[in-house]
Amino acid sequence: MTYETLLVEQRGAVTLMTLNRPQALNALNSQVLADLIAAFAAFDADDSQRCAVLTGSEKAFAAGADIKEMSSQSFADMYGVNFFAGYDRVTATRKPWIAAVNGFALGGGCELAMMADFIIAGDNAKFGQPEIKLAVTPGMGGSQRLTRAIGKAKAMEMCLTGRMMDAAEAERSGLVAKVVPAAELVDEAVKTATAIAAMAPLAALACKEMVNAAFETTLQQGVVFERRLFHGLFGTEDQKEGMAAFVEKRAGNWTGK
Ligand code: CAA
Numbered sequence: 001m002t003y004e005t006l007l008v009e010q011r012g013a014v015t016l017m018t019l020n021r022p023q024a025l026n027a028l029n030s031q032v033l034a035d036l037i038a039a040f041a042a043f044d045a046d047d048s049q050r051c052a053v054l055t056g057s058e059k060a061f062a063a064g065a066d067i068k069e070m071s072s073q074s075f076a077d078m079y080g081v082n083f084f085a086g087y088d089r090v091t092a093t094r095k096p097w098i099a100a101v102n103g104f105a106l107g108g109g110c111e112l113a114m115m116a117d118f119i120i121a122g123d124n125a126k127f128g129q130p131e132i133k134l135a136v137t138p139g140m141g142g143s144q145r146l147t148r149a150i151g152k153a154k155a156m157e158m159c160l161t162g163r164m165m166d167a168a169e170a171e172r173s174g175l176v177a178k179v180v181p182a183a184e185l186v187d188e189a190v191k192t193a194t195a196i197a198a199m200a201p202l203a204a205l206a207c208k209e210m211v212n213a214a215f216e217t218t219l220q221q222g223v224v225f226e227r228r229l230f231h232g233l234f235g236t237e238d239q240k241e242g243m244a245a246f247v248e249k250r251a252g253n254w255t256g257k
Contacts, residue, residue: 001042003035008042013197014190015043015052025063026056028108032066033086036112040093047256050197050204052097053189054116056109058124058182061099064107067134084108084140091115096196096208100189101125102182106164111140114149117208119175120189121167122182127175130162148215149175200238201256206230 001008007018017039019026026032036054043052056062065084073083090112099105099116106128113119113127121127129142137143138159147155150173158165167179180188196204210226217225233239237257245252 001038003039005029005032006035006039008039010049011190012194013048013050014193015039015046015049016186016190017043017052017054019054019056019062022057024066024068025060025104026109027063027066027068028112029066029069032062037086037089040090040097043097044093044095050095050199050201051193052093052095053100053186053193054097054112055100055186055189056102056105058102058122060103060109061101061105061125062109062112063104064109064130065140087112087115087140094205094208095201096193096204098189098193100185101127101176102185104128107131107138107142108140111138111142111145114141114145114175117211118177119170120185120192121170121176121179122185123167123179124182125167125170125176125179126164127170128162128164129159130164132160133162146175149173200236200242200252200254202236202238203233203242206233 005019005021007020009016019032021027021032040052043049096117099113099119101113101119102122102124104126105113106126107130110127110129129138129146131137131139143155143159146158154173157163165173165175167176170176171179206229210229213222213225238252238254241254242252
């Protein structure tokens with residue numbers, strides 16, 4: 001499958017997706033969204049693929065939603081088509097995926113990165129929600145996901161001033177899982193994804209579901225949900241294999257059953 005704005009390759013069990021609109025610093029227009037929806041659906045449906053990495057270029061992960069595409073839209077246009085709602089289909093991806101961010105991740109670019117299960121940043125990464133400078137606000141979940149990731153004080157400051165946060169501050173603030181040299185970003189992210197891809201697949205799905213539940217439920221409900229999923233894994237062949245492999249001092253051999 002080929003896409004207009006996305007390069008997709010499989011490296012073993014890892015799907016590497018690279019945003020490819022260099023002339024617009026990977027600004028997210030409708031075509032990019034259509035390509036992302038199709039590529040993530042294909043990844044989720046492919047049994048040979050266990051983890052994905054979404055990256056951009058060294059200069060820009062994505063410099064935001066496409067301002068030129070949005071500039072002449074009316075309220076009726078935006079509300080009528082529920083503009084940006086298509087990204088819910090990206091966040092509905094069940095398998096784990098990592099955003100590997102070099103350069104600018106601004107506006108919708110920062111918001112897309114935050115849709116990932118976690119972010120690995122190159123040391124040249126710059127995150128920001130500069131929409132206020134265009135007389136609008138975040139519209140792809142930034143006010144919610146940034147606040148949950150880094151807390152109210154910093155999220156509010158970022159959204160109200162539109163300033164950028166560098167990679168070191170993003171790591172200190174909990175926005176990114178780790179920072180690596182920019183030139184090594186993609187290899188490092190694929191390495192991490194390969195490690196995740198080697199885990200028992202149902203346990204990986206369950207892990208993702210239970211951590212995400214922490215954002216949607218009370219602590220008590222979340223703990224019960226976690227426990228039930230944990231109990232459920234004892235109905236899998238891979239749990240028997242994983243614990244036997246530990247006792248026998250060997251690597252587990254997963255069936256995904
Ligand atoms: N939309 C459309 N085109 C964009 C774009 C965007 N978000 N960001 C960059 N581009 C285009 C530029 O217009 C330019 O195209 P032309 O050569 O045809 O003029 C090309 O990409 C290169 O950009 P610059 O010349 O501006 O590159 P630079 O290195 O001087 O600056 C930058 C880089 C600081 C990232 C700057 O491009 C910039 O500020 N971009 C806009 C960032 C922004 O405001 N993002 C938020 C968008 S709104 C949004 O995302 C809403 C939401 O919540 C989802």
